[in-house]
Amino acid sequence: MAKELLKGNVAAAEAALRGGCDFFAGYPITPSTETLEYLSHRMPELGMKERFIQSENEIAAINMVMGAASAGARAMTASSGPGISLKAEGMSYAAHYSIPFVLLNVQRWGTGLGSLKSGQADYFRECKGGGHGDYHNIVYAPFNIQEMVDDMYEAWDVAEKYRVGVTMFSEAVLGQMMEAVEMPPFKKREKELDWGVDGTGTKGMKYPTGDGWDYVEFELEKYNRIIDEMQRWEFYNVEDADYIFTAVGLPARACLDVIAKLRARGEKVGMLRPKIIWPFPFLGFEELHRVNPHVKGFISVEMNDMGQMVDDVALAAKKAGFNVPVYCYPCGGGVPQVKAIIAKYQDILDGVLKEKY
């Protein structure tokens, strides 16, 4: 199939439909609105007029998603940081009842209302739960639109396999920019679900009730399986690297430019790019230790103010056997400038920028 230039938010919406999405409820917010807007005409075109709902608010949207998914729909909602804060209660309830669904977060920068700048300030929220209680969503962190399409296409297969929520960790610039992508064909769920509410009472939700150990063990077994089976990362120029950048999304793209520029002047740098951030790719760091145990330090480049992923980088590096400094360049809002990252790298070499861990 020919490639087509699409906006990230539109490509995510079309890929969701191709992956079997048959219910959407959401409330508009920049910079995620194009997803909702596109689905508002695309779903009726595909005969799903009643299955697209612009809800009265965010809380209603997540509750509709929970209801639809409980009845067997491949349901999705999309928003940006502040809108998803409102959905936190629903996300926690969905996790408790083992309801699979997909959430697209087109992140802004900042706390509270934040601003429209691109951001990755929601790392903690998305990766460490977000709502109350103990749970995780599987969190994909694509760095180009094709990867977002591929991730979205897989999202419900994975969500239903483990019966968890899946979060797409997008960001304003990734949602707003256009790239050429190849869309996969429409697919349907391979096997009927053996759980769900269908009005006959024959299936039921099939999750452990109560607060006993059977519930805890069910949860632990589920999340441990995900941790083992969903390790995904990519290496760039790591074999001989002294310093390893760690970044996801668009900062990772900026780091590719940084690596090319620094390598051209003989600096040995590489990158470990997590493709999924929960579960964090601990295995990637172990593999890196086998390939190159001589790494002198890690540099986490993030689009937030204080550094968030750097905590996981430090833990993963330690677990893999690296006893080296872990630095962080949180660039604030907006895609980090290549020359700014290079300047921070120089600050590290000069001992000006101290390690965080």
Place this chain on the structure above:
Amino acid sequence: MKEIIFAGFGGQGVLTGGLIIAYTASNLGLETVWLPSYGPTMRGGKANCTVKFGEKPGEAIGSPSMEEADILIAMNEPSLDYLEFCKKDCAVFVNANAVPESHVYPEGVDVTRIDVVELANEVGNVKGQNLVMLGAVIKKMGLFSEKEAEEAMCKMFEEKGKGAFNSANVAAMRKGFEAVS
């Protein structure tokens, strides 16, 4: 890799102009990223887009943001602020109707002034000022052949349901080609 900034007021068609570059590059199988300014912009407010494309197939694009542009297209005077994100020896294409001739540029910058209003009027397509400018940029910088650019533009407008204006748009783009020939 080529990096181009197309900037002006909202309503001057700078996003569309950049999009045509992206479509043309993509049609040729080149990796392309088009990034618009987004958020609460309005007609008459500031607007811009950044286009990056690989110069040979397989050349991937890293950051989509303004970094070190090869070409700045300024449809108004405030757009020249983006020189901050350009190479020292970049090419600047200026809307002669909106930027005074006395404007002072940094040393090393190659300036081409195009009177897009007059040229667009000559072909009776006053809304095609962005296309006149685009034609001049594509021709002078040798980004694509005239045929490649015209075909990609027509295909793009057809897909958007605006194919009816293709001949007027091609005429505007050709005015731009001629202006720098």
